[in-house]
Amino acid sequence: MGSLRRMLLSPQFPPVILTLVAVATCTTLGRAQQSAPTDIVFRGATVMTASNGTIEHGVVWVHAGKIAGVGATVSAPSSATIVDATGLWLTPGIIDPHSHSALDGDVNEATSPVTPSMHMIDAFDNRSADLYRALAGGVTTELLLHGSANMIGGQAVVIKNKFGLDRDAMLFPNAPGSIKFASGENPKRVYGSRDQLPSTRMGNFEVMRMAFEDAKHYMADWDAYDAKVKKGDKDAVPPKRDLKLEALADVLRGKLFVQIHCYRADEFLTEEDIAKDYGYKIRAFHHALEMYKVAPEIAADGTAIATFTDWWGFKDEARDAIPWNAVMSMRQGVRVALKSDSDDHIRRLNVEAGKMIHYGGATEDEAIRMVTLNPAWIIGVDDRTGSIDVGKDADLVLWNHDPLSTYARAMKVYIDGDLFFDASLPGWGTTHFNGVMHEGGGFGSDDDEGDGQ
Amino acid sequence: MKLMTQVTASVTYFAVACLALPAALLAADTTTPPAKVVAITGGKLLTVSHGTIENGVLILADGKIAAVGTARDVKIPKGAEIVDAKGLTIYPGLIDPESNFGLTEISADAMTSDLAERSDEIMPHMHVADAFHSETELIPVARLNGVTNAVVAPASDDSIAGQDIFIQLYGSRQQMMLATDVALAMNYGAEQRRRGNPQGGKTTYPSTRMGLITELRQTFLDTQDYMAKRDAAAKKPDSSFKRDLKFEALIPYLKGERPVVIGVYESYDVETIMHLAQEFHLKVILNHVTHTQEVLDEIAAWKVPVIIGSIYDAPRANERYDAVYTLPAELAKRGVTVAIASADGGGPVSSHSARNLPYAAGFAVAYGLPYDDALKAITLNVAQMFGFGDKLGSLDVGKMANVVLANGDPLDVRTDVKQVYIQGVAVPMVSRQTQLRDEYTR
Numbered sequence: 001m002g003s004l005r006r007m008l009l010s011p012q013f014p015p016v017i018l019t020l021v022a023v024a025t026c027t028t029l030g031r032a033q034q035s036a037p038t039d040i041v042f043r044g045a046t047v048m049t050a051s052n053g054t055i056e057h058g059v060v061w062v063h064a065g066k067i068a069g070v071g072a073t074v075s076a077p078s079s080a081t082i083v084d085a086t087g088l089w090l091t092p093g094i095i096d097p098h099s100h101s102a103l104d105g106d107v108n109e110a111t112s113p114v115t116p117s118m119h120m121i122d123a124f125d126n127r128s129a130d131l132y133r134a135l136a137g138g139v140t141t142e143l144l145l146h147g148s149a150n151m152i153g154g155q156a157v158v159i160k161n162k163f164g165l166d167r168d169a170m171l172f173p174n175a176p177g178s179i180k181f182a183s184g185e186n187p188k189r190v191y192g193s194r195d196q197l198p199s200t201r202m203g204n205f206e207v208m209r210m211a212f213e214d215a216k217h218y219m220a221d222w223d224a225y226d227a228k229v230k231k232g233d234k235d236a237v238p239p240k241r242d243l244k245l246e247a248l249a250d251v252l253r254g255k256l257f258v259q260i261h262c263y264r265a266d267e268f269l270t271e272e273d274i275a276k277d278y279g280y281k282i283r284a285f286h287h288a289l290e291m292y293k294v295a296p297e298i299a300a301d302g303t304a305i306a307t308f309t310d311w312w313g314f315k316d317e318a319r320d321a322i323p324w325n326a327v328m329s330m331r332q333g334v335r336v337a338l339k340s341d342s343d344d345h346i347r348r349l350n351v352e353a354g355k356m357i358h359y360g361g362a363t364e365d366e367a368i369r370m371v372t373l374n375p376a377w378i379i380g381v382d383d384r385t386g387s388i389d390v391g392k393d394a395d396l397v398l399w400n401h402d403p404l405s406t407y408a409r410a411m412k413v414y415i416d417g418d419l420f421f422d423a424s425l426p427g428w429g430t431t432h433f434n435g436v437m438h439e440g441g442g443f444g445s446d447d448d449e450g451d452g453q
Numbered sequence: 454m455k456l457m458t459q460v461t462a463s464v465t466y467f468a469v470a471c472l473a474l475p476a477a478l479l480a481a482d483t484t485t486p487p488a489k490v491v492a493i494t495g496g497k498l499l500t501v502s503h504g505t506i507e508n509g510v511l512i513l514a515d516g517k518i519a520a521v522g523t524a525r526d527v528k529i530p531k532g533a534e535i536v537d538a539k540g541l542t543i544y545p546g547l548i549d550p551e552s553n554f555g556l557t558e559i560s561a562d563a564m565t566s567d568l569a570e571r572s573d574e575i576m577p578h579m580h581v582a583d584a585f586h587s588e589t590e591l592i593p594v595a596r597l598n599g600v601t602n603a604v605v606a607p608a609s610d611d612s613i614a615g616q617d618i619f620i621q622l623y624g625s626r627q628q629m630m631l632a633t634d635v636a637l638a639m640n641y642g643a644e645q646r647r648r649g650n651p652q653g654g655k656t657t658y659p660s661t662r663m664g665l666i667t668e669l670r671q672t673f674l675d676t677q678d679y680m681a682k683r684d685a686a687a688k689k690p691d692s693s694f695k696r697d698l699k700f701e702a703l704i705p706y707l708k709g710e711r712p713v714v715i716g717v718y719e720s721y722d723v724e725t726i727m728h729l730a731q732e733f734h735l736k737v738i739l740n741h742v743t744h745t746q747e748v749l750d751e752i753a754a755w756k757v758p759v760i761i762g763s764i765y766d767a768p769r770a771n772e773r774y775d776a777v778y779t780l781p782a783e784l785a786k787r788g789v790t791v792a793i794a795s796a797d798g799g800g801p802v803s804s805h806s807a808r809n810l811p812y813a814a815g816f817a818v819a820y821g822l823p824y825d826d827a828l829k830a831i832t833l834n835v836a837q838m839f840g841f842g843d844k845l846g847s848l849d850v851g852k853m854a855n856v857v858l859a860n861g862d863p864l865d866v867r868t869d870v871k872q873v874y875i876q877g878v879a880v881p882m883v884s885r886q887t888q889l890r891d892e893y894t895r
Contacts, residue, residue, distance in 0.1 A: 129770040136774035185561075292893050312886070313591065313805040315561035322886040328894065344765050344798035347774070351812070354866040406815030406865050428773055437770045 036418035037081040039063050041074065044086035045398065050372040051387035053365055060090060062394040065417035070388050083398075083412075091368060091403050092387050093140025093161075093395035093415065094349050097306045097375035098259075098286050098339035100145060100444045101346065102128035102159075107446070108147035109154060110190050113198060114211045116179060116247035118154025120144045126167045130343045130440035135161045135421045136429060137347035138397035138410035141172060141386075143379045145286075148182035148261040148446040149190040151198065151207045155179050155247065155256065158379055160395070162415050164432030176380035178283070179251060181208070182261035183271065185317050186446065205270055212278045215248035222249075257283035257380055259306075261446060263317040265293040272301050284378040286339065287446075288329075289321035295332030304335035304378050309352045310359070326370065327360025337375035343444030354404035367404050393417075490514045491877065492529045496538030496858065501545055501825075501833050502847035511543060513854040516876035521848045536858075541871060544828070544863050545847050546601025546855030547811055548835040550760045551714075551740065551794040552804040554592055554605050554620065555585040560803055568608035570615070574645060574659065575672050577702035579615030581605050582633035587626035591804050593884035596622040598808035599857035599870045600795075602631070604839055606638045609716050612645050612665055613672070614638040616702065617714065619839050621855065623875040635839050636738070637706045640716040641665060641726040662722075666729060673733045676703045709736045712838065714760070716740040720748045727755060738838055740794075743777050744769065753787035758838050761791060761830075764813050765798025775820055781830065782821030792838060793817060793830040815864030827864060 040062040047058030049070065061069035061076040069076060100107045106123035109115045124144065134142065140161050146153030158175035183204045192199030198207050221239040228236035250256050260271055260282055268285055275282050281302070285291065288305035289312070291298060298305075307329075312321035330336045338353055340346035353371045356362035362370075376386025385393045394417035401408040413421040423429050491513040498509035500521065510527035512520035520527045529535070558565035567584035570576050585605060595603075602621050607614040616634040623629065642662075649660030659668045679700040686694035705711045713735045717723050723745050730737045737757045743766035745752060752759065761781050768776035785791050795810035797803060814827040822830070829846075836846030844853050854877040861868040873880045 129768075133767070133774045292890070296895075310808070311805070312594075313559055314803070316559055319559060320889055322889050324886075324890045328890070332895070343767065347765075348816075351816075351866055357867040358869050401819075404867060406812050407819045409819055439770045440767075 036065070036416075039068075039077055039080035040083060040394075040414075040417060041076045041080045042083045042085045042090055042396070042398070044084060045088045045090040046402075047388060048089060048091045048364070048368050048403070049388040050092050050365070050369050051389050057086075058090070060388060060396070062396075062414075062417045065394055067388060067390055067392050067394050069390060085398055088411065089399040089401065089403055089408070090388070091138070091350075091397050091399065092372040092392075093385065093397055093413065094138040094371050095141040095337075095375040095379070095386055096134070096139055096340050096346050096349060096371075097143045097284065097337050097378040098145055098341050099134075099142040099346055100147060100341070100446070101130035101134060101142065101343055101440060102126065103144060104128070104438070104440070108149035108190075110147075110149035113150045113187055113191055113196075113207050114152045114244065114248075115146075115150050115154055116152050116211075116251070117243035118146060119157070120146055120154055121157040121171070124157055124159070124167065124170075125438055126163075126165075126170050127435070127438045128440045129437040130346070130444060131159075131161055131163050132428065132430065132433065132437060133343070134346045135163045135413055136410060136423070138350060138399070138403070138413055139346055140395040140397070140413065140415045141376070141379070141381065142346075143178060143259075143375075145178070145259060146180040148180070148184075148186040151182060151187050151204055152211055152248070152251075153180040153182060156259065158381065160415050162418070162420055162432065164420070164430055164434070172379075172381060176257055177250075177255065178257040178259050178379065179247070180259050180261065181271075182446075183267050184262050184264060185315055186261070201267070201270075205274060208274060209277075211248055212252065212274075215245050215252055216278075218242060218245040219249050219252065251280050252278055254280055257378075259284050259286055259378070261286045263287050263289050263321075265290040268294055268298055268303075272298065272303070283380070284337070287318075287341070289318055289325060291334060292322065292325045292328040292332075293320075295329040295334050299329075299333035304337065304374065305329060306337045306339040306375065306378055308341070309338055309355045323355065323359040327356055327362050327366075330362070330366065330370075331360075335374050335377060336370055337378050338370045339375065341445050343440050346444070350399070350403040350408055350410075351406055354406070357404060364402075364404055489877070490519070490530050490533040491536060491854075491874070491879075492533040493536045493538045493543060493856070493858065494524065494529070496541040496543045498848055499542060499544040499828060499863070500848040501828055502849050509543070511848060511856065513856065513874060513877045516854055516878075518848060518850055518852050518854050518856075520850060536872075538858055541858045541860060542863065542868075543848070543856060543858050544599075545832050545845070545852075546857055546873065546875065547599050547831045547863075548846060549595070549600055549603040549795045549804070549807050549810050549831070550792040550835045550838065551762055551796065552603040552605050552807055553608065554595070554603055554622075554804050554807070555587055555589045556581065556605065556607070557803070558586070558589060558591070560805070569610040570607075571610050571647075574612040574665070574668060575699070576611050576615055577613045577637060577706075578698045579607060580634060581607060581615060581618045582630060585618060585620070585626070585630065587629050590885045591807065592622045594886055595795075595804065595807040595810075596873055596875075596880060597870060597882055597884055597887070598811065599859065599863060599873060600807055600810055601855040601857070601873060601875050602836075602841075602845060603804075603807070604636070604714075604835070606636075606714065609638075609640040609644060610647065612640060612659075612669055613703075614640060617839075619841065621853075621875055623878065623880050628876075632840070634702075634705075634711075636711060637703075637713045638716070639713055639726075641669075642717055642719060642722045662725070666725060669729060670732075673703070673707060676700045676707055680704060680707070706735060707733060709734050711840075712736045712738050714738045714740050717742065718744050718766075720745045723748055723752065727757075731755075741766075743780065746772075746776060746780070746783070749783055749787055752784065753789050758790040758792065758834070759784055760794050760838075761817075762794025762813075763796035763798045764793060764816055765796075767798060778816065778820040781817035781827070782823075785822055785826045790834050790838070791822075791826065791830050792835045793827070811864050812866050815862075815866070818864060824864070 047055040061074040156178040158172035284304040310323040373386040376382035398412040493511040498506040795807040833846035856874040
């Protein structure tokens with residue numbers, strides 16, 4: 001890495017010459033209809049695996065959409081399509097565990113503080129230009145979350161960013177379900193401005209407890225019914241199915257990953273207490289800008305964080321945000337991911353990860369994990385993607401510079417071994433998209449419209 | 454003293470410079486920085502004006518740059534404090550061409566905002582100097598990443614929003630305001646039509662682009678009329694003549710004595726507002742221009758400097774993903790003097806992110822802007838646009854000693870700034886954020 005560093009430090013670093021050889025299917029528009037080659041071998045790249053360090057001049061073999069080999073050499077068939085990646089960097093696809101893209105501003109069903117039966121998939125617009133721009137920034141997987149107007153918001157959708165394919169083909173197959181919770185200023189503002197509950201943090205958390213009491217009652221009704229049926233009671237009448245209470249019951253049954261928007265240290269502790277009282281686990285705190293204050297306590301509970309790198313001061317509860325939060329929390333044992341919560345930052349999460357070297361001295365390995373393997377864990381797909389390991393999905397990005405530097409551009413983006421973006425192509429650089437893109441709507445943040453501002 | 458231990462522990466090779474910190478801390482509230490000679494030796498100097506000097510020597514004396522050159526060429530004065538900068542990169546302090554430092558603290562808290570006077574679109578008599586809150590927490594945060602100077606402008610609500618100040622990011626309030634009323638902040642486009650109501654309901658003039666331009670033209674004509682009466686009254690005392698602060702404020706700009714910074718985004722809006730500006734011979738700096746890809750040759754032909762911000766503005770649907778990222782390169786290629794602002798994409802300017810100024814310039818490099826042009830776009834070009842070309846923006850003898858020492862390429866996110874000098878003072882590398890960090894470091 002020494003020579004690379006020197007090169008980047010030189011005021012006029014030499015332009016990297018792209019020796020892009022023969023991905024034969026990638027030079028005309030017609031290729032969109034062709035399927036990806038069965039075997040692809042990337043040769044000569046600096047391979048940042050995210051799980052097992054960096055391999056200089058590494059080789060990665062992709063077979064049938066999965067990673068089949070990685071190392072100094074691989075035993076790929078001679079028929080494999082060779083991608084000469086000399087002078088380039090190869091990483092796992094970037095994963096954003098907190099996006100509101102492609103929802104046309106339908107981020108918050110801010111009509112009640114408890115809306116767990118909302119499903120973000122119902123608003124998913126697979127032709128949104130924000131998906132394309134994220135793809136061009138190397139993003140291959142996104143967790144599309146409900147916003148933060150409600151204490152208990154809707155259920156997320158996990159997508160693979162196969163821009164140009166139809167809606168169903170963009171869903172991450174068999175990804176676990178996640179549900180969005182939130183506390184703090186946003187629900188306070190939205191409902192407080194209407195003189196409704198909750199207008200305080202006291203109200204915030206009591207709304208949650210009341211909802212879980214309802215869910216427990218509902219579950220007890222069903223348990224009683226199931227017990228009657230089991231006993232052979234033919235006259236047993238099933239309770240009415242209630243989508244809201246079923247969703248809450250799924251939280252209590254541990255069937256949904258709980259993703260909580262909150263900022264302040266005291267809120268993390270209160271949320272963990274409530275989770276313990278009602279018997280569910282919190283998968284991740286999102287934003288979590290004050291985690292550095294209570295990291296050991298939260299690390300013990302196994303909850304991860306998905307945080308901003310250096311946004312601060314945009315609201316009172318973000319006043320104590322510091323850019324060292326991610327690395328300080330990581331050093332205390334918290335699993336840390338970086339996320340966008342923004343249609344802007346989602347396009348350059350790799351550069352955000354690079355800041356972690358500056359703020360706190362993360363290693364390159366640790367930094368790249370914050371935008372690949374760790375967000376994959378938060379979403380619950382870390383056994384399928386997020387690192388360059390044999391058996392995982394071939395979600396890969398080729399960069400023209402160290403992806404953690406300001407200068408990196410995604411040159412090619414592969415998902416399941418198929419090329420979806422190629423910067424060297426004229427026009428959009430997309431390989432599967434035709435037609436008209438849709439404007440995304442809003443800035444793609446938690447605070448977006450529908451939030452009652 | 455917690456600060457001292459933190460700095461010395463993390464940057465051992467910087468121990469010599471750290472000895473200067475107590476003096477610098479004391480100097481924070483006094484009127485004059487210590488008149489001390491500092492020799493920064495062994496580092497790589499990015500002069501901006503005359504190339505890179507390896508193993509360079511930079512002498513700071515009396516708040517100014519006293520010498521710059523190679524170890525062979527520059528003699529170190531006796532008694533100078535030596536700062537060993539071996540392995541470090543040294544460059545002039547960065548200058549943000551558009552900020553709102555001291556006009557906002559917590560974005561969501563309206564009571565901390567003095568960003569714009571929305572009572573009317575024509576507000577040239579609003580002076581940022583009157584609202585500037587020099588103790589804002591935003592300034593030390595940006596300074597830690599090497600930003601030493603900035604233009605502070607009102608927000609973009611009004612056609613004429615007020616007059617900017619040019620600041621340095623250290624010292625007493627008076628020291629920080631290097632110049633007041635340095636430029637007139639103008640804006641043109643969809644946003645200023647705010648009295649219009651597309652859904653119907655209450656609409657007052659000016660509610661359209663036609664209204665905005667007509668109102669501006671009438672204002673400039675009225676000012677010219679005022680100037681004539683004022684001149685006449687000066688020659689022959691006339692008790693009926695009354696000073697009008699709004700018109701007074703516009704005079705230097707209509708005389709072309711000071712620049713007008715015009716915030717505008719769209720190609721067709723740029724053409725409209727430039728025609729008006731030329732009609733009145735305004736000295737224009739264009740600002741934003743993030744959706745002007747169709748008129749770049751025209752912009753070049755006007756021979757006006759351009760501030761680009763935010764480079765992260767989203768392209769239009771159906772545009773290529775890098776349509777805005779490549780704008781600095783495309784303008785520079787056409788000979789346009791380019792500055793780059795710190796603004797984040799997807800929202801109004803917020804100087805909470807001003808510390809990311811160098812990375813915006815680096816991003817422009819990734820998308821084709823030559824490195825030297827990028828560094829100029831956040832140093833010398835900004836200084837020149839706002840009348841500080843002989844005082845700031847490069848490592849040249851006689852300029853203010855605003856200097857940054859970092860452990861690598863200033864435009865790379867991985868680089869850590871080790872020390873910032875402002876007018877020769879080694880500024881404490883402390884902000885509320887470092888204090889929180891240190892308080893909670895276990």
